[in-house]
Amino acid sequence: MIISATRILAIFRKELKQLTRDRLTFGMIIGIPMLQMILFGYAINTDVRHLHAAVADQAQTQLSRAMIQDAQASQVLDIVAERATAEELEQLMRDGIVSIGIFIPHDFERRLQQGDRVAAQLLVDGSDPVILGAAQQLARMPVRLDTATGPVATKATFEVRAFYNPERRSAVNIVPGLIGVILTMTMVLFTAVAIVRERERGNLEMLITTPVSTPELMIGKVLPYILIGLIQVTIILGLGALLFQVPVNGSLVDIYLASLLFIGANLTLGLVISAVAKNQFQAMQMTFFFFLPSILLSGFMFPFEGMPLVARYIAEILPLTHFLRLIRGIMLRGAEIAALAPEVLALLAFMVLTMLIAILKFRKSLD
Amino acid sequence: MAAAIETHDLTRRFGTLTAVDHLNLSVPEASIYGLLGPNGSGKSTAIRMLCGLLTPSEGTASVLGLSVPDQAEALRRKIGYMTQRFSLYEDLTVLENLSFMAEIQSLPRRERKGRIDSLLQVFDLGKQIRQRAGTMSGGQRQRLALAAATIHRPQLLFLDEPTSAVDPQSRRDFWETLFNLVDQGTTIVVSTHYMDEAERCHFLAILDRGMVAAQGAPRTLQEDIDATIVEVEAEQPNRTRKALLAVDGVFSVTQLGVRLRVLMNKSVTTPLVHVQSALKSRSPDARARLTTATLEDVFVAATQGRYRKQQRGPKQATPGARP
Numbered sequence: 001m002i003i004s005a006t007r008i009l010a011i012f013r014k015e016l017k018q019l020t021r022d023r024l025t026f027g028m029i030i031g032i033p034m035l036q037m038i039l040f041g042y043a044i045n046t047d048v049r050h051l052h053a054a055v056a057d058q059a060q061t062q063l064s065r066a067m068i069q070d071a072q073a074s075q076v077l078d079i080v081a082e083r084a085t086a087e088e089l090e091q092l093m094r095d096g097i098v099s100i101g102i103f104i105p106h107d108f109e110r111r112l113q114q115g116d117r118v119a120a121q122l123l124v125d126g127s128d129p130v131i132l133g134a135a136q137q138l139a140r141m142p143v144r145l146d147t148a149t150g151p152v153a154t155k156a157t158f159e160v161r162a163f164y165n166p167e168r169r170s171a172v173n174i175v176p177g178l179i180g181v182i183l184t185m186t187m188v189l190f191t192a193v194a195i196v197r198e199r200e201r202g203n204l205e206m207l208i209t210t211p212v213s214t215p216e217l218m219i220g221k222v223l224p225y226i227l228i229g230l231i232q233v234t235i236i237l238g239l240g241a242l243l244f245q246v247p248v249n250g251s252l253v254d255i256y257l258a259s260l261l262f263i264g265a266n267l268t269l270g271l272v273i274s275a276v277a278k279n280q281f282q283a284m285q286m287t288f289f290f291f292l293p294s295i296l297l298s299g300f301m302f303p304f305e306g307m308p309l310v311a312r313y314i315a316e317i318l319p320l321t322h323f324l325r326l327i328r329g330i331m332l333r334g335a336e337i338a339a340l341a342p343e344v345l346a347l348l349a350f351m352v353l354t355m356l357i358a359i360l361k362f363r364k365s366l367d
Numbered sequence: 368m369a370a371a372i373e374t375h376d377l378t379r380r381f382g383t384l385t386a387v388d389h390l391n392l393s394v395p396e397a398s399i400y401g402l403l404g405p406n407g408s409g410k411s412t413a414i415r416m417l418c419g420l421l422t423p424s425e426g427t428a429s430v431l432g433l434s435v436p437d438q439a440e441a442l443r444r445k446i447g448y449m450t451q452r453f454s455l456y457e458d459l460t461v462l463e464n465l466s467f468m469a470e471i472q473s474l475p476r477r478e479r480k481g482r483i484d485s486l487l488q489v490f491d492l493g494k495q496i497r498q499r500a501g502t503m504s505g506g507q508r509q510r511l512a513l514a515a516a517t518i519h520r521p522q523l524l525f526l527d528e529p530t531s532a533v534d535p536q537s538r539r540d541f542w543e544t545l546f547n548l549v550d551q552g553t554t555i556v557v558s559t560h561y562m563d564e565a566e567r568c569h570f571l572a573i574l575d576r577g578m579v580a581a582q583g584a585p586r587t588l589q590e591d592i593d594a595t596i597v598e599v600e601a602e603q604p605n606r607t608r609k610a611l612l613a614v615d616g617v618f619s620v621t622q623l624g625v626r627l628r629v630l631m632n633k634s635v636t637t638p639l640v641h642v643q644s645a646l647k648s649r650s651p652d653a654r655a656r657l658t659t660a661t662l663e664d665v666f667v668a669a670t671q672g673r674y675r676k677q678q679r680g681p682k683q684a685t686p687g688a689r690p
Binding site: 004006007009010011014018201202203205206207208210211 | 418419440444447452455456458459466470473476
């Protein structure tokens with residue numbers, strides 16, 4: 001079979017023209033990464049900050065006031081109310097006005113000095129485990145105060161700040177991952193739909209009676225999306241640097257190489273879907289069937305290490321898992337792509353395998 | 368005349384449905400061969416098998432000397448296929464669609480522009496070159512589709528119900544272009560359910576439920592029809608129709624305004640007398656006369672004829688039952 005560059009180019013140019021005329025799809029290419037970037041970057045933040053809190057300070061000493069200030073300085077808490085008793089704090093929590101209450105008994109300083117009893121109490125709305133976790137970390141503050149001598153307040157502030165530093169780390173972790181998530185979503189879906197649409201509209205029936213071969217058709221259809229994928233990577237990298245000051249510790253060339261590999265793996269998967277799906281709706285369903293485990297199991301949402309063994313085996317099949325290791329390694333740890341060869345090989349293997357399936361499945365007939 | 372297409376017991380089943388049932392065709396070169404039949408009679412399936420789009424369940428086909436579907440790849444350079452549905456890109460312009468097809472069909476670069484220009488002229492699309500295909504009228508789209516299907520000068524052209532969405536004038540123009548192509552040596556296979564279109568074909572195969580009910584030149588088919596045709600004019604055609612259907616030997620009565628076309632078994636020796644005597648009592652004002660067959664009569668006789676034989680088969684198989 002002779003592969004003709006003219007025919008591949010013809011399909012490539014046709015596809016690009018159609019894309020630029022389909023305003024909605026074209027908008028999505030730019031819109032999806034921008035929107036997701038902003039959504040994930042700002043909203044998904046596992047560091048808890050600015051929890052509404054109330055204080056009942058019965059001690060009213062210099063030390064108790066200093067401790068409240070320290071707690072506030074950690075930015076975990078925003079003290080929105082002051083009350084006299086623990087009962088009133090509980091009431092505020094029941095009403096949903098605050099999620100944390102700080103109760104400082106009148107013998108606060110004596111308790112601290114004697115060290116036999118807990119000096120103060122932290123009342124927590126435990127319904128949200130994330131808040132509970134934050135409070136448990138916060139609770140370590142008075143314990144430290146307990147053992148401290150000398151300039152108590154200064155030391156306490158220091159300890160808390162050290163603990164709650166990672167605010168920036170969350171965005172740093174999410175942005176590289178987001179490159180992978182967005183590429184998975186758009187690349188698989190776009191290729192799958194691009195071919196299924198031709199089948200649905202009857203274009204394919206006409207095309208397969210022409211000399212166009214399956215590889216020509218697939219390469220021509222996929223090329224524009226490689227371009228689009230690279231544009232999306234650029235948008236995410238740019239916004240990440242601009243909005244969240246995400247550092248790029250490794251080389252840009254390596255980042256684009258890794259992305260290119262990952263784009264390839266997703267496009268071939270899209271081709272497999274397009275060969276199987278009968279209409280655009282089915283293609284969409286299959287994409288999401290693949291998209292969900294990608295997001296949940298790849299280590300984008302939850303740390304990979306915490307997952308059960310079976311989930312980890314499944315995750316090893318997903319290209320996103322390998323890409324996340326690659327891109328986080330390159331962007332955050334400044335690793336070189338060559339040092340991450342196993343991940344590169346895994347992606348390559350996925351790509352070759354799916355491409356084979358796609359070509360075998362996609363027969364030039366209507367049977 | 369050499370045959371462009373030769374099929375032998377070509378059959379295609381979809382599950383329990385047999386869409387094309389032991390089709391035997393011989394399509395002569397440089398002619399228009401019509402496949403006439405109602406929806407679901409297997410016309411499209413037959414064309415798709417001949418293009419190599421569908422694998423036959425049984426039987427063989429030789430198209431332009433190539434065996435289908437084994438040599439379908441080689442065949443693709445020599446055939447043009449115009450699908451039932453408009454299958455070019457609606458979001459591309461006329462020029463973009465034609466340029467795309469020229470590149471896909473691997474026309475040499477230096478020939479492309481000249482070929483497209485001449486097609487634009489032949490198919491009268493010169494004014495629409497920048498118009499998107501999706502916004503054109505049915506007739507314009509169909510001309511564009513034919514231009515695209517013939518851009519590589521195919522020896523053999525398959526047209527699947529090409530004029531379904533087209534007005535009568537465009538249809539006439541369209542057929543003129545087809546005859547021009549035949550004059551240049553192209554063989555054309557066209558499927559249709561329009562009688563006037565079928566009449567223009569050099570040869571016809573009437574398909575009914577996947578089988579060939581009759582085949583030959585339209586004129587020959589009309590002359591050789593397996594029925595006697597009586598035309599009846601009546602004031603109350605509907606009542607007369609019921610009366611006629613009760614007459615022995617009548618197997619089809621079709622109303623055309625105040626006229627009724629009555630198809631009778633050829634075995635009836637004096638058909639006119641038969642009809643007139645039946646009408647005398649129930650519809651005295653009706654006038655009957657013998658007439659020649661139209662293609663529609665051929666179609667009805669061929670499709671219903673098969674049905675008749677099936678119904679009568681068992682009776683003839685048990686002659687002893689008759690008194």
